[in-house]
Amino acid sequence: MPDVRFHRGEGLPLEMHKARIVQKLELKPIEERAASMAGAGYNTFLLRNSDVFIDMLTDSGTNAMSDRQLAAMMMADDAYAGSETFYRLDETIRRIFGKKYFLPAHQGRACESIISQVFVGPGSVVPMNYHFTTSKAHIVLNGGRIEELLVEEGLDVTSEHPFKGDMDTAALSSLIDDVGAKNIPFVRIEAGTNLIGGQPFSLANLREVRGICDDRGIMIVLDASLLADNLYLMKRREEACADMSIEEITREVSDLCDVVYFSARKLGCARGGGMCLDDDDAYLRMREMIPLYEGFLTYGGMSVREMEALAVGLEETMDEDVISQGPEFTAYAVGRLRERGVPVVLPAGGLGAHVDAKAFLDHIPAEHYPAGALAAAFFVASGVRGMERGTMSEQRDEDGSEHPAHMELLRLALPRRVFTVSQLEYVVDRLGWLYENRHLVEGLRFVEEPEILRFFFGKLEPLSAWPERLVEQYTRDFGDSL
Numbered sequence: 001m002p003d004v005r006f007h008r009g010e011g012l013p014l015e016m017h018k019a020r021i022v023q024k025l026e027l028k029p030i031e032e033r034a035a036s037m038a039g040a041g042y043n044t045f046l047l048r049n050s051d052v053f054i055d056m057l058t059d060s061g062t063n064a065m066s067d068r069q070l071a072a073m074m075m076a077d078d079a080y081a082g083s084e085t086f087y088r089l090d091e092t093i094r095r096i097f098g099k100k101y102f103l104p105a106h107q108g109r110a111c112e113s114i115i116s117q118v119f120v121g122p123g124s125v126v127p128m129n130y131h132f133t134t135s136k137a138h139i140v141l142n143g144g145r146i147e148e149l150l151v152e153e154g155l156d157v158t159s160e161h162p163f164k165g166d167m168d169t170a171a172l173s174s175l176i177d178d179v180g181a182k183n184i185p186f187v188r189i190e191a192g193t194n195l196i197g198g199q200p201f202s203l204a205n206l207r208e209v210r211g212i213c214d215d216r217g218i219m220i221v222l223d224a225s226l227l228a229d230n231l232y233l234m235k236r237r238e239e240a241c242a243d244m245s246i247e248e249i250t251r252e253v254s255d256l257c258d259v260v261y262f263s264a265r266k267l268g269c270a271r272g273g274g275m276c277l278d279d280d281d282a283y284l285r286m287r288e289m290i291p292l293y294e295g296f297l298t299y300g301g302m303s304v305r306e307m308e309a310l311a312v313g314l315e316e317t318m319d320e321d322v323i324s325q326g327p328e329f330t331a332y333a334v335g336r337l338r339e340r341g342v343p344v345v346l347p348a349g350g351l352g353a354h355v356d357a358k359a360f361l362d363h364i365p366a367e368h369y370p371a372g373a374l375a376a377a378f379f380v381a382s383g384v385r386g387m388e389r390g391t392m393s394e395q396r397d398e399d400g401s402e403h404p405a406h407m408e409l410l411r412l413a414l415p416r417r418v419f420t421v422s423q424l425e426y427v428v429d430r431l432g433w434l435y436e437n438r439h440l441v442e443g444l445r446f447v448e449e450p451e452i453l454r455f456f457f458g459k460l461e462p463l464s465a466w467p468e469r470l471v472e473q474y475t476r477d478f479g480d481s482l
């Protein structure tokens with residue numbers, strides 16, 4: 001009998017690659033993990049990577065490169081202006097996305113800064129399926145505000161709706177009626193919606209949004225940073241995409257949008273970013289900003305080596321086997337965590353497993369940062385570094401009061417092609433243990449709180465001696481085992 005556990009989308013994920021370069025890891029004893037977490041102000045962003053066993057903070061710049069990417073890096077053409085490397089990248093991107101122009105930038109948020117400076121002003125309203133931290137920050141910095149018009153199921157942690165990143169199109173129409181099309185510089189659609197658990201939008205929904213925007217003369221800007229997962233999940237979940245190639249789905253998506261921008265730290269498994277578009281006038285206005293903030297037009301802040309890796313990485317993104325790895329590992333992790341009773345965002349999306357800290361630590365109120373406390377507690381319990389995506393990642397309201405997040409998530413990102421099933425089993429086991437001992441974990445409070453994007457540098461302290469109690473319990477249960 002064949003082993004049916006290797007079906008895509010269920011059972012064991014099967015790697016379509018092999019590892020030929022590896023990096024040694026160290027698993028420090030729990031007392032040292034507790035000390036380094038305290039030293040980092042209970043903020044996993046401030047940990048040193050040498051203190052971390054499995055780094056699931058983010059997929060940003062941490063995906064494994066392929067042999068072909070590394071080989072391409074050796075062939076890079078170094079030049080300030082007119083590098084052959086740039087022309088190779090430019091040609092690849094324009095072919096994949098079918099746009100006339102490509103503008104390079106040093107990373108995704110640089111694109112957001114440029115797009116916001118060019119199109120957003122005081123009084124602007126930018127509707128979007130859901131915000132991302134840096135995309136919102138740049139719109140607000142330029143005097144605009146955002147409106148999140150996610151479908152209702154999107155914020156329901158346990159809804160198994162296949163496209164929780166879809167936009168509520170009725171809400172979009174009525175928002176345009178309310179604020180007027182002239183105050184809406186663009187509608188922003190985010191692929192693989194990051195902050196709600198890597199959830200995809202559907203092609204059908206994007207077509208509907210396009211129809212509405214066409215009627216009102218409004219641009220669509222696609223944040224394609226997490227497009228690879230979105231493409232794979234469209235192909236698996238949307239009937240209309242089942243017989244299309246990844247290349248065809250990409251073109252269809254791109255054709256429905258006016259501007260496509262991305263972080264190449266995620267899309268294409270390299271580092272950098274860029275924007276592509278067809279409109280001559282918008283291109284000229286955006287182009288002016290590149291030498292000012294990024295670098296000359298033929299590198300935009302990227303090294304030639306990264307540009308070579310990106311060109312190859314984007315080609316490889318068009319291969320279904322290559323992009324299957326992220327969502328398949330995520331589905332496996334989510335399935336195993338559910339078996340241990342750990343509350344997770346459903347259905348499994350891209351990017352990683354997202355633990356529902358509101359349900360996990362339902363005794364901790366939003367103002368004591370349940371997702372931040374869970375990230376800190378989990379690092380102590382395992383040496384695994386996740387990221388808080390909850391109230392800490394929000395900014396306070398203008399009157400200084402907390403702005404509770406819709407969701408309190410511990411994100412366990414799965415950098416593509418980096419971890420193994422056994423490492424995931426370790427993650428599942430320690431998180432399962434923490435869930436059984438969740439009553440030991442209490443909240444955090446800020447001792448140093450930056451005003452903007454406080455989650456990056458902010459330092460916190462525990463509200464009680466709960467980390468010590470966690471260490472004691474762990475030592476009793478695990479003794480000298482790993």
Ligand SMILES: *Cc1c(COP(=O)(O)O)cnc(C)c1O
Nearest residue numbers: 107108109132194223225263265
């Ligand atoms: C990471 C990310 C960005 C920002 O990209 P950087 O390269 O980190 O600046 C923007 N949007 C989404 C959806 C992202 O995941």
